[in-house]
Amino acid sequence: MTRIRLRSPDRESQTDTRVGESWLGAARRLAVPAEPVAADLSDDPKTFLVDEDLRVGLRPMLHSDLHDVLRWRHADHVRRWFGPPPTWQDVVDRYGPRIDGRQPTRMSVIEANGRSVGFIQDYLVRDHPEYAVLTPDPNAIGGDYLIGEPAWVGRGIGTRLIWTWLAGLPAQYPGTKTVFVSPDHRNAASLRILAKTGFEQGLWFDEPQRDGTVSTVIGCSLDLDVVVGPPG
Template identity: 45%
Template structure:
């Protein structure tokens, strides 16, 4: 079996977690992860239509280009592709409103798409590896930022556990016309190890 395709539950012990740049061939995995009920709860797809590979390619494909201000990563645990991370400078998405951190801050979104790998400490290892990469790619970043749904207690715990501080709660429009209340989290660069 090719590396990155074994979806069985992890063995005992601390897994090795790495992030690698996402490639076009990973978009099918991303679609499967976004369709997972637990991930879809926090990453809603397009309104009024089922999420498809065409939609994922249209939305995320351009982010794989070298000139894109958004970087996409695949999370690998023990050599298996289990989730995704994306990051970008806040200044590259000025439509976020007044709740935003400094424009040069780096924002992060993430998801563990393989159910067998959730609740096993992958999130903290993933964000630790992401911090290392973000610090290297953006050495001048004044802060790191994540905004998660206020109901996502696991993600809020994860962020606090890796040095983020909960901040402002704010409402954001959803693709379906509704609104979701997010909680902004900031982490100062000096916290990064």
């Protein structure tokens, strides 16, 4: 059993997971009719909350979003982790085929309170053989994200974003059990967000970058059955 705590504006309650029940499933029993979101799943008890003030959602990326993508990729706080900023043609060539469905990577725009603030991409790791050999589960879902709008950095949106993404994955990838991401080992903020949403750190490895350099990253894994459970 795992201890689950739910915080809402007017109360705090706790419960234990039942046999075969996910952490989210237990939190939903406490939160009915509201939908709980992860606050900090790195400790005991696992803490969820109900918060209506910050609404974070994902929608499919469109070609009309690529001007925002270019601007986000040029932001100083993004360049540190994503490398040299691309040209307009680079953005079109890289993300256009994904938007059109010609490449097996799903692109989504992050919206915070109705405003586009960044993007997240996901894919099956097995579709990228050079990456699959580095993961504990080659059938895992991989992902990368960035918050491009400087005004939204450091406002707690990262945890909410990752949780919103995770909660939707069982429906998008039925039968897939593992999520695997690999942030740079120096990116303490991203590592903390992943820990708070249920990821566990694993193998460190060197990952070649598009500019010819190599970054040391940390493989972080999450068991969807344990943390999120089935679509609901």
